[in-house]
Amino acid sequence: MGDFQINTQKLSEGVTSISIKGFLDAYTYSEFEQTINNLFNQKQYKLVVDMSNVDYISSAGAGVFIGAIGLAQENNGNIIIIRPKPGVKEVFDLLGLSQIFTITNNLESAIKTLTGK
Amino acid sequence: MGDFQINTQKLSEGVTSISIKGFLDAYTYSEFEQTINNLFNQKQYKLVVDMSNVDYISSAGAGVFIGAIGLAQENNGNIIIIRPKPGVKEVFDLLGLSQIFTITNNLESAIKTLTGK
Amino acid sequence: MGDDSRENTLRKQEPDKNKHHDRLTISSDLKLLYLVRQFVVNFMRQIALPADYENRIVLAVDEAVSNIIEHAYESKADGYIDIQITRDKKQISFSITDWGKPFNPNKVKKPDIAKSIKSGTKGGLGIFLMKQIMDEVKYTFKSGQNHLYLVKYLTL
Amino acid sequence: MGDDSRENTLRKQEPDKNKHHDRLTISSDLKLLYLVRQFVVNFMRQIALPADYENRIVLAVDEAVSNIIEHAYESKADGYIDIQITRDKKQISFSITDWGKPFNPNKVKKPDIAKSIKSGTKGGLGIFLMKQIMDEVKYTFKSGQNHLYLVKYLTL
Ligand SMILES: Nc1ncnc2c1ncn2[C@@H]1O[C@H](COP(=O)(O)OP(=O)(O)O)[C@@H](O)[C@H]1O
Numbered sequence: 001m002g003d004f005q006i007n008t009q010k011l012s013e014g015v016t017s018i019s020i021k022g023f024l025d026a027y028t029y030s031e032f033e034q035t036i037n038n039l040f041n042q043k044q045y046k047l048v049v050d051m052s053n054v055d056y057i058s059s060a061g062a063g064v065f066i067g068a069i070g071l072a073q074e075n076n077g078n079i080i081i082i083r084p085k086p087g088v089k090e091v092f093d094l095l096g097l098s099q100i101f102t103i104t105n106n107l108e109s110a111i112k113t114l115t116g117k
Numbered sequence: 118m119g120d121f122q123i124n125t126q127k128l129s130e131g132v133t134s135i136s137i138k139g140f141l142d143a144y145t146y147s148e149f150e151q152t153i154n155n156l157f158n159q160k161q162y163k164l165v166v167d168m169s170n171v172d173y174i175s176s177a178g179a180g181v182f183i184g185a186i187g188l189a190q191e192n193n194g195n196i197i198i199i200r201p202k203p204g205v206k207e208v209f210d211l212l213g214l215s216q217i218f219t220i221t222n223n224l225e226s227a228i229k230t231l232t233g234k
Numbered sequence: 235m236g237d238d239s240r241e242n243t244l245r246k247q248e249p250d251k252n253k254h255h256d257r258l259t260i261s262s263d264l265k266l267l268y269l270v271r272q273f274v275v276n277f278m279r280q281i282a283l284p285a286d287y288e289n290r291i292v293l294a295v296d297e298a299v300s301n302i303i304e305h306a307y308e309s310k311a312d313g314y315i316d317i318q319i320t321r322d323k324k325q326i327s328f329s330i331t332d333w334g335k336p337f338n339p340n341k342v343k344k345p346d347i348a349k350s351i352k353s354g355t356k357g358g359l360g361i362f363l364m365k366q367i368m369d370e371v372k373y374t375f376k377s378g379q380n381h382l383y384l385v386k387y388l389t390l
Numbered sequence: 391m392g393d394d395s396r397e398n399t400l401r402k403q404e405p406d407k408n409k410h411h412d413r414l415t416i417s418s419d420l421k422l423l424y425l426v427r428q429f430v431v432n433f434m435r436q437i438a439l440p441a442d443y444e445n446r447i448v449l450a451v452d453e454a455v456s457n458i459i460e461h462a463y464e465s466k467a468d469g470y471i472d473i474q475i476t477r478d479k480k481q482i483s484f485s486i487t488d489w490g491k492p493f494n495p496n497k498v499k500k501p502d503i504a505k506s507i508k509s510g511t512k513g514g515l516g517i518f519l520m521k522q523i524m525d526e527v528k529y530t531f532k533s534g535q536n537h538l539y540l541v542k543y544l545t546l
């Protein structure tokens with residue numbers, strides 16, 4: 001910790017990428033939730049979440065994804081997770097979220113899925 | 118931590134090397150002290166302490182050196198410190214021990230100093 | 235006196251390589267969860283548990299402690315949580331004590347994730363994960379203390 | 391209720407980027423010193439202090455807490471130590487509280503290392519280091535509590 005960071009970046013065609021660094025636990029999840037809420041308020045519903053620098057996630061972190069994906073999909077968007085580390089992927093598996101969320105190591109394919117191209 | 122280790126190895130001509138891994142604080146110093154006492158009991162007074170894998174030392178760790186060098190020198194031996202990391206070296210400096218102890222990055226020269234060759 | 239007490243300390247504190255027990259009491263602050271995880275990781279590395287246990291067990295304990303802070307202490311940092319880890323031949327167990335609001339686990343429903351997604355809410359995931367990961371999960375409330383007992387059997 | 395309380399938590403716990411204050415209460419166990427160091431390092435990385443401060447400040451706090459455990463609590467693990475860090479514009483300060491034996495710092499002599507080497511004893515190094523590193527070191531004892539106040543001025 002000491003190093004929890006969230007960065008957002010507008011990619012092409014209405015896709016926004018969120019890069020998280022550090023860990024997503026019951027202390028830090030709210031900042032992630034806030035970031036997503038801000039994007040939703042700006043009508044950004046096509047999100048790629050880059051998890052490559054996330055070392056750890058607990059249910060509080062996973063809960064942000066669960067709480068947000070419905071609204072994203074209702075607005076013609078989605079939330080795609082890219083490059084989770086094995087320990088992070090394991091938590092999605094334990095919660096049965098790997099069937100619900102698209103998880104990929106490839107940013108290009110994530111963008112294609114979101115823009116439908 | 119989880120990984121505090123001390124290994125001793127007999128080198129040539131009555132020199133023993135002690136390699137420490139982890140940190141030397143008020144919790145772990147006693148194991149180091151015990152190691153030195155055991156060597157003294159076996160009349161091993163020519164010691165090279167390899168600090169290259171020590172990430173941290175506090176006064177308890179430094180105190181082991183202070184408590185032992187006198188007896189080593191009285192018995193025609195010495196304690197030479199090799200390869201301390203900058204943060205560890207800094208603690209020896211703060212305590213004024215860098216003038217009292219020979220600190221070097223070179224094992225060969227440490228052995229030469231101890232054996233007088 | 236400094237030297238005398240240090241001598242005593244030496245004998246008392248000398249690590250006992252055969253006893254696998256560790257204890258942390260910490261204030262109830264979500265900010266400190268990373269230290270709790272560090273403590274659990276540290277214990278597991280000392281006993282050289284296979285790495286695939288590590289992530290899950292840390293997660294289960296984190297969920298337990300997060301719940302205590304958020305619910306038993308209502309996110310106030312002025313409570314304490316006591317965490318004891320014991321590794322026996324066949325299992326690793328966690329005994330977690332708090333002095334917060336009593337908790338009745340029977341009130342907790344299983345999470346319905348499909349429904350959570352529809353409603354945009356979430357919750358109930360922590361206890362679900364704890365039960366997924368651990369072989370035993372027991373709560374008791376006695377003389378003002380909540381005790382949570384988590385056990386993972388080791389098949390090494 | 392899970393969702394309601396999480397909403398509240400969100401507002402309450404949201405990190406305030408301008409407030410540099412952190413607090414840890416921990417049991418008085420020498421085994422846990424590494425967590426105290428981790429806590430201090432973590433704070434200093436959050437406030438982006440130059441790295442050359444880090445090692446020294448961690449050392450000073452470690453010495454203070456080690457002394458409290460070894461001397462005020464006589465190496466017994468059943469006490470608590472409360473550590474608060476505050477970073478103001480010009481300084482970083484530590485307020486460390488314990489409920490152990492009262493301590494009179496005037497009794498402590500300066501270490502004479504040459505003499506220690508001759509006699510094969512050691513001691514008095516911790517307070518010496520603390521004073522070397524910190525710009526202010528103050529002890530008070532009031533209503534059963536030892537307070538230690540350490541300040542390092544920042545010249546950035
Ligand atoms: N230690 C506890 N003390 C009091 N209530 C608790 C405790 N743990 C869980 N609960 C209750 O059980 C519910 C479900 O807990 P959990 O599965 O961890 O999900 P979450 O904490 O995300 O809501 C919580 O919302 C809370 O009402």
Ligand SMILES: Nc1ncnc2c1ncn2[C@@H]1O[C@H](COP(=O)(O)OP(=O)(O)O)[C@@H](O)[C@H]1O
Nearest residue numbers: 236457458461462493498513514515516517518
């Ligand atoms: N917090 C404290 N409570 C009680 N006594 C203390 C405390 N800190 C230091 N002392 C006393 O001051 C002496 C010197 O402390 P220090 O310089 O840290 O060296 P050491 O702890 O290695 O002896 C100790 O031996 C102890 O008698």
